Amino acid sequence: MKNHSHQEAIRSAKKGLASDESIFGMAEIFNVLGDQTRLKIVLALSKQELCVLDIATVLDMSESAISHQLRLLKTLRLVRQRKEGKMVFYSLDDEHIEDLIRVASRHCEE
Numbered sequence: 001m002k003n004h005s006h007q008e009a010i011r012s013a014k015k016g017l018a019s020d021e022s023i024f025g026m027a028e029i030f031n032v033l034g035d036q037t038r039l040k041i042v043l044a045l046s047k048q049e050l051c052v053l054d055i056a057t058v059l060d061m062s063e064s065a066i067s068h069q070l071r072l073l074k075t076l077r078l079v080r081q082r083k084e085g086k087m088v089f090y091s092l093d094d095e096h097i098e099d100l101i102r103v104a105s106r107h108c109e110e
Contacts, residue, residue: 029100032076037061038069042092045079046101049091 018026033039037059044050044058056066070090073079080093092098 029076029078032072032078033100035069037065038073041066041069041073042078042097042101045090045092046098049082049089051087051089055090 017023033042040059041055044055050058052063052066052070055070056063059066070079070081074081077093078097079090082089082091
């Protein structure tokens, strides 16, 4: 490697990198949210809790297609479910997901 005057910046950047495990997890989240359907689901859930039929209606898709996408989102802990009788309602898993969506939205609007 060539020696140059930016060694301190390089050391600082290396020190600031997350662990490989964290980077893998973040890449998975961004990969899943890179799908427009899943992103629309997350955006809808950022407004309020919805059941599969509600989400299917909002996105004009089949319930089975929505259920498939929700399984992926649930696996990565982006959404959670709550049962009320026979109905299952979905919401964002926590405020971190809301923050991620809010920051991405602001970035696109600027």
